[in-house]
Amino acid sequence: MGMISLRNAGHRAGDLLFSNLNLVIAAGDHVGLVAPNGRGKSTLLRAMAGHVELSEGELTRSRGVTIGYVPQDIPADALAQTPAQFIASALDPVLLESESWRVDVVMEEFSIPLDLRERPLRAFSGGWQRMALLARAWVAQPDVLLMDEPTNHLDLGRIGALEQWLAYAARNMPVVIASHDRAFLDATTNRTLFLRPSEQVYLPLPYSAARAELDQIDAAAEAQRDRDLKQAQQLRKQAAKLTNIGINSGSDLLVVKSRQLRDRAEKIEAEVQDVHRDRTGLVRLGNSGAEARVMLAFENVPVTTPDDRLLFSIDKLHVFQGDRIVLLGRNGAGKSQFMRLLTEGLDGLVPAGLRISPQLVPGYLDQSLGWLPLDPSPLDYLLHRFDEGDRRTIALLAGAGFPPDRQSRPIRTLSLGQRARVALLALRLARPNFYLLDEPTNHLDIPGQEQLEADIREQGATTILVTHDRAFLRTIGTRYLLIDGRRLREVDDPEGFIASMTQGAD
Structure with missing residues (x-):
C-alpha cells in the first residue's frame, strides 16, 4: 500500500495558505481535509498527486506508488472526448493495448449508462461528469486515492452509492477527501485534518467528532492567550512602577529590574498565538419581518x-x-x-x-447563481442594484472577505465560492x-x-x-x-x- 509523508510543508500563493504541516498518511487512513474556500485544500491535493510543488517543506511518496486523483472538474480540453476515451487516457498506452477491458469494467462499476458512453463529456450532467472523473481515477487501480469535492453535483442516491463504494473498494488504502459535505465526511473518513495558515490540527476522528474536539482545543487556546496577555500587562504595570521609583530614588538597580520586566512582557506577547478563526469573509443575513400568519x-x-x-x-x-x-x-x-x-x-x-x-x-439563492451578472465587478453590481452608498458598500464587501483590490474585478474572475458570497450579500441587502x-x-x-x-x-x-x-x-x-x-x-x-x-x- 502507498504512503504519503509531509514534513514542515506549506504553501504561499500571495498569502500564506498553510504551513508547518507534518503528517504521514498510511494504509487505512481515510482523511477528511477541511478548510474554508481558498485556504489550500485543492493545492495540497494537487501536490500530493504530483501536479504542483509546494513552496515550503518536503512531500514524499512511497517508491512506485500510484495515485488516483479526482479533481473538481473535467479539463476543458477533454470535454469533447467520450467517457471511454477520457478514462483510457489515465492508462499507459502499452497497458491499454493489452488490457483495454479495464475501461469497460470501470464504467460498469460506476454505472455509467450505455446510452451515454458514445456522447461527448460536455453533454453529461454535472453528476455524470463526476462519475467519469471517479472512473478515470480508479481505472489504473491506484494505491492512494485523492478526491477534491467528490459529492459536487451528486444527488442523495449517488452520494450514498459513493459512500458504500468507498467502504468496500477503498477500505484498506490511503484516501484523502477535501469536502464541504459534513455528512459525507462523517460517513467516509476516520481522520480529519483542519488546514490552517499556521499550526495544523490533525485528529484521529471523523469530521463531527473532530470538530467538537477542535472547538475545545480552540477554546483552551483562547483562554491561555487571555491569561498570557493579562500576565504581560501586569508585568508592564510593575515595570512602570519600578521605573518611577528608581528615577525618584536614583536606584539604578530598580531601573534594570524594570527593564527586565518589560523584556519578559515583550517575550510573552511575541509568543502568544493568535486564536484561529475560520469565520472570516462571511455574510450575515436577516429578516425584515411580517405580521401575516x-x-x-x-x-x-x-x-x-x-x-x-x-x-x-x-x-x-x-x-x-x-x-x-x-x-x-x-x-x-x-x-x-x-x-x-x-x-x-x-x-x-x-x-x-x-x-x-x-x-x-422574497429572497432567492440557487445553485447555478445564473441571475448573478458576470461582467460588472462586485462593487459596481451592488452599487447599481442597492442604494447603500460607496462607503458602506465597500465596507460590506470587505466584511464579506473582499479586499479593495478584489472588489473591482469582474465577477466572472471570481471563484464559485466568492460568487456565492456576492450573491449572499445581495440577498442580505434585499x-x-x-x-x-x-x-x-x-x-x-x-x-x-x-x-x-x-x-x-x-x-x-x-x-x-x-x-x-x-x-x-x-x-x-x-x-x-x-x-x-x-x-x-x-x-x-x-x-x-x-x-x-x-x-x-x-
Whole structure:
C-alpha cells in the first residue's frame, strides 16, 4: 500500500495558505481535509498527486506508488472526448493495448449508462461528469486515492452509492477527501485534518467528532492567550512602577529590574498565538419581518413540466410565518418544477390556487447563481442594484472577505465560492422575510454553511429549501414535505427518505 509523508510543508500563493504541516498518511487512513474556500485544500491535493510543488517543506511518496486523483472538474480540453476515451487516457498506452477491458469494467462499476458512453463529456450532467472523473481515477487501480469535492453535483442516491463504494473498494488504502459535505465526511473518513495558515490540527476522528474536539482545543487556546496577555500587562504595570521609583530614588538597580520586566512582557506577547478563526469573509443575513400568519397558501395546485405533463399535485398547504420547509423527493419527482412555479409566482405569474401574502418579501439563492451578472465587478453590481452608498458598500464587501483590490474585478474572475458570497450579500441587502433556497450550500464552505444555518434559525425568516446536503437540511428544517406518488405529503422527519436514497432501498 502507498504512503504519503509531509514534513514542515506549506504553501504561499500571495498569502500564506498553510504551513508547518507534518503528517504521514498510511494504509487505512481515510482523511477528511477541511478548510474554508481558498485556504489550500485543492493545492495540497494537487501536490500530493504530483501536479504542483509546494513552496515550503518536503512531500514524499512511497517508491512506485500510484495515485488516483479526482479533481473538481473535467479539463476543458477533454470535454469533447467520450467517457471511454477520457478514462483510457489515465492508462499507459502499452497497458491499454493489452488490457483495454479495464475501461469497460470501470464504467460498469460506476454505472455509467450505455446510452451515454458514445456522447461527448460536455453533454453529461454535472453528476455524470463526476462519475467519469471517479472512473478515470480508479481505472489504473491506484494505491492512494485523492478526491477534491467528490459529492459536487451528486444527488442523495449517488452520494450514498459513493459512500458504500468507498467502504468496500477503498477500505484498506490511503484516501484523502477535501469536502464541504459534513455528512459525507462523517460517513467516509476516520481522520480529519483542519488546514490552517499556521499550526495544523490533525485528529484521529471523523469530521463531527473532530470538530467538537477542535472547538475545545480552540477554546483552551483562547483562554491561555487571555491569561498570557493579562500576565504581560501586569508585568508592564510593575515595570512602570519600578521605573518611577528608581528615577525618584536614583536606584539604578530598580531601573534594570524594570527593564527586565518589560523584556519578559515583550517575550510573552511575541509568543502568544493568535486564536484561529475560520469565520472570516462571511455574510450575515436577516429578516425584515411580517405580521401575516400565513405567507403562502396552496389549494389544488398542479405542478407540471414546461410541456404541461403533471408531476404532482398540492391538495392543500399553508406555509406559516417562521416555517422552514424542506422539500424532499427523488430526481425527476418535481422539486425543480415546484421551485420554478413558486419563483414565477413570487415574480407575479401567480397560478390558480396559490395565494401569496402581500407582506411577503422574497429572497432567492440557487445553485447555478445564473441571475448573478458576470461582467460588472462586485462593487459596481451592488452599487447599481442597492442604494447603500460607496462607503458602506465597500465596507460590506470587505466584511464579506473582499479586499479593495478584489472588489473591482469582474465577477466572472471570481471563484464559485466568492460568487456565492456576492450573491449572499445581495440577498442580505434585499432585506427579505422569505427565503427560497435551491441547493444553497453547493458553493459554500463549512463556515459559510454554518453561518447560513445560524442566520436562518436565529432570524426566524420563513424558508423553503431544496438540498442534497443532509447536515444542512437536518439543521434547518422544521417541516418536511415529500413528493410521493404524484402527491405532496408532510412527513415527521427526513430520515426515512434519506435512508431510502443512500441505502438504495425502493
